[in-house]
Amino acid sequence: MGRAERRRAQPRGGRRGAPGGRRSSAAAGHTGIRRLFTWKKIVGTFFGLCLLGMGAFVVLYMVIDIPEGNADAKRQGNVYKYSDGTIMARSGFNREVVDLANVSKPVQRAFVAAENKTFYKDAGVDLKGTARGLFNTLSGKGAQGGSTITQQYVKNYYLTQDRTVTRKLKELVISLKLDREKSKDHILAGYINTSYYGRGAYGIQAAAQAYYRVDAEDLTVEQGAYLAALLQAPSQYDWAVATEDGRKLVRNRWNYVLDNMVEEDWLDRSERSGMTFPVPKEPKGAPGMAGQTGYLVDAADAALKKQLVADGTAEDAGQADALVDAGGWTLTLNIDKKKQAALEKAVRARLTDRLDPKEREVDADVQAGAVSVNPKTGAVVAMYGGVDYLKHFTNNATRADYQPASTFKPVILAAAVEERAETQDGVPITASTLYDGTSERPVVDGGREVGFAPENEDDGNYGDITVQTAMNKSVNSVFAQMGIDVGMEKVMETAGKLGMDAEDLQAVPAQTLGSMGASPLEMAGVYATLDNHGRKTTPTIIKSAEHRVRTVTLPDAIGEQVISREAADTVTSVLTGVVDDGTARAAVRDNPLRDGQQVAGKTGTSDDNKSAWFTGYTPDLVTSVGLFGEDDEPPHKQVQMYGAGGEERVNGGGFPAQIWAAYTFGVTKETSEFDLETNQGAAVEPPSTPSATQSPSQTPSQEPATEEPTTAPPSQTPSQTPPTQPPSQTPTTQPPTQPPTDPPTFELPGDPDDPEQQQQQQQQQRQE
Incomplete structure (x- = not known):
């Protein structure tokens, strides 16, 4: 009998031979799991799923064609109404398509450096970025990122901004087909002509005019790099309205774009080192937005964009910009037409009509902002943003x-x-x-x-x-x-x-x-x-x-x-x-x-x-x-x-x-009183005496003042009689100078925030 036969003939013991000739339940269970999850089965399942996914993708690729440009890409305006339903304003779209030949090669490359350095080499998609986007969409995390220029163009022109798995899959398939059927120049031209740059500007020509007052063909590399940087967050990166952090971020991204151009040998390093940040020109308001209208429209747009991000309709501020500015919205505002007119009239009568920059230079530097709210509903019934939206872009109310x-x-x-x-x-x-x-x-x-x-x-x-x-x-x-x-x-x-x-x-x-x-x-x-x-x-x-x-x-x-x-x-x-x-x-x-x-x-x-x-x-x-x-x-x-x-x-x-x-x-049509549940303050019957307490700065050694407070300056001694002083003088304690039968008096210094007391002080000083 051979060695192998003898080993098989030996009775099994220890862990292999359970009492009674049966295996323990734990061993049996362990063996059952192994039988269920063998390496062969795991690998086979993996490859099976891969084949299934590939098959599904092939089907999608065959079924999905490159569509016509979507309705959003053809753009329609937004309508803004007062609270009573009457029309306040309509917004149009500022876009002029230009041939890529009218955009210099360095400016073209600035956009590629900003968004997709491998654009000229890739197949139109970023599989890793797309997978990340799909996972984030399914898990509800929102932010995607990683899309190529081709994918962004497909999303802008052929699809919608909706955040769904179906849209993402369509974007992937159409991008692959588009990259095979169209040239890179065609795709890049479509991308820079359909993107939104802020300030109501669609496409590079409108953006060049909005930010630098030049045509697209006259943009410098520095200016082109700024416009390319803008696309990541147009509202946040607009230099005219950006916060300090926003300006820091867009400057960093501008540097990132130019550094990428140097890395790709699209820009000479010495030329790059001499470039300075091209601060954009002040914004110009759109026609029809004069007076307070532009401020109201901008405030409504900002509120809508914020809500779209908050409820998950938009992934981020950039997508919210695109959704709102794509048009098709009818926004009814809480603005009451009569109250709005009354607020404008009040500012004009009580301020702007009294300002004369020709007589006083400082008068040109005064800006007014106001907001009126119904406290029972939260409705903003009136807003004053500045002298004129076409003259002063920043909304002073917000x-x-x-x-x-x-x-x-x-x-x-x-x-x-x-x-x-x-x-x-x-x-x-x-x-x-x-x-x-x-x-x-x-x-x-x-x-x-x-x-x-x-x-x-x-x-x-x-x-x-x-x-x-x-x-x-x-x-x-x-x-x-x-x-x-x-x-x-x-x-x-x-x-x-x-x-x-x-x-x-x-x-x-x-x-x-x-x-x-x-x-x-x-x-x-x-x-x-x-x-x-x-x-x-x-x-x-x-x-x-x-x-x-x-x-x-x-x-x-x-x-x-x-x-x-x-x-x-x-x-x-x-x-x-x-x-x-x-x-x-x-x-x-x-x-x-x-x-x-x-x-x-x-x-x-x-x-x-x-x-x-x-x-x-x-x-x-x-x-x-x-x-x-x-x-x-x-x-x-x-x-x-x-x-x-x-x-x-x-x-x-x-x-x-x-x-x-x-x-x-x-x-205000009828007078009213506050319904207050308190026993404190000027609106209710005051207590007979104030709360007895030392002021925090007093020390235990101090004695309470018994002398009559006066308006004498601190440098005077207690033996002096109080001279006549303006109300703004410092109160100090002094011995009483009047007979004890006279009631004590106490006069507080005037407050400079009070114009009435300020005028009284000036008159008294002139008399003295």
Whole structure:
């Protein structure tokens, strides 16, 4: 018997021989899995699926033909309507097809370098990029990327921008066929003539005119590289309206395009090193978009594009641009025709008619922006974007590059009430809580100075004052300390809840001065949420959006309760004091058109007078008005507005409050009062005495002042009698100079944000 036979004849033991001559269940199960998943079966299945996929692809290739250009490629305009259904505007398409021979070879290659370096060598598709796009589409991740120039041209001209597996497969097949049947020059010409470049420009000829005022044949390599870079994100990369980050990104992409050209030997390295970024010219508005129309149309388009990305219809901003600008939309806006006309009239009468650039150069640098919102629905019923869309492209109503200044102070108070915050001495923060209003008083936290000591407007000192008075007078030192008492993280969190874009803002004490950027649209939303008793109210310009092949569901502008009604109503109550006894009283309280209407609001003036604001509201209407100093000459830097309109200083209680009052009281039909659930603030019966608390800056060794406050400057000794001083002098404590039977008096320094007090000070100084 051989060795093999003897081994087979031996009884099996150990792991091979289970008791009773049967294998264990675990071994049996393991063997069963092996039988089911053998390497032969796995490999066979893989190759079978590959063959099946190849067969399916062959069928698709045979079935799918190159179609005619789609309807979107032939383009139709959008229609824009007022809220009552009447036509506001129609948009057309700015496109002129040019032969590739009219575009220089270096500019052609710039587009190839930007989008598809292997264009002249590949078969029209990028299988890896397409597979990634299919996977992202199936998994809901959205962004695709990796498409060749041929694929992008097919998507633009033969198909649609829809994000579906079917469309992606069609794109793949048609791209392969097109690459076999047409020349690379034909495909490249189609690509640069059908792509969207922003500014309403379709195709390279329209883009060359829109950005550089030249024909496509006259574009330099630098200019061509910029236009090629634009295609990735036309809205984000338009130099005229791009953010600082957007400008950095497009400059980086411009460098990327030129570096790729050098790498492919399409551009000499020495020539590349001498190139400078070609800053585009200022945009020109399209015909029919004069006045406020262009601003309204742009704002509606921007809102629609944002929604298309939010609901997944578009993968990114670039595709949203293409979907909206492809046309076929009928957009009904929330804009009320009568209120829109009234707002334009108010700005003209209270501001632009008073500006005379020939007499005062600074008058040419004043820009106005305003947004009016229905707080119960969130509808943007009126918007003022600038003097004329054809003259000033940037929409001042939606720009967020200027400081909102003291209009941010109500957010701090809202956070204090919402969080039931306390002062450094453990006293609850209410409208009657006392704070030290001394200018440049160091802000403290737990007995330590935090390195922040803001100056009050014109360095005014107020001594111990209530929160209500501090809001009325817009006292920086009080709200800086309150921000620390609440916690700056909580303050910024509340700002975000109310509607500010506070996600990327640092929670630092300087933010209490409103040092971040904000737009009138944004601030109108914040105050609308306060007016709506703490329910999130998002300003919404689009009433409905209709399209022949797609539907868009707009989100509800009224959201959930983001802060308590008590907190919102308390802020509203306090803000009535700003109107009745604060910085807005001259323009609003004493306005003959007011007719008893209850109003809440807040002024704001940046310390360098580059911006001035008034955001105010009635129970039925919220309107934010901002004035911005912008150099009339490119590159349009922020500038100061001192002396504009013949005023020594442009402040929130001046032109902005006057515009607000002329508009609001002009469109208000019936007087109304706020329905407030609070026992604090100027709108309710005040308590008999303010909350007893030390100001945070006082030390235990200090004794409470018993002398009569006066307006004597700090350098005077207590023995001096108070001379006659302007209201802006610093209050100090002095012994009483009147008989004890006379009632004490207390006079706060004037607030420079209040034009009435400013005029009184000037008159008094002239008399002296």
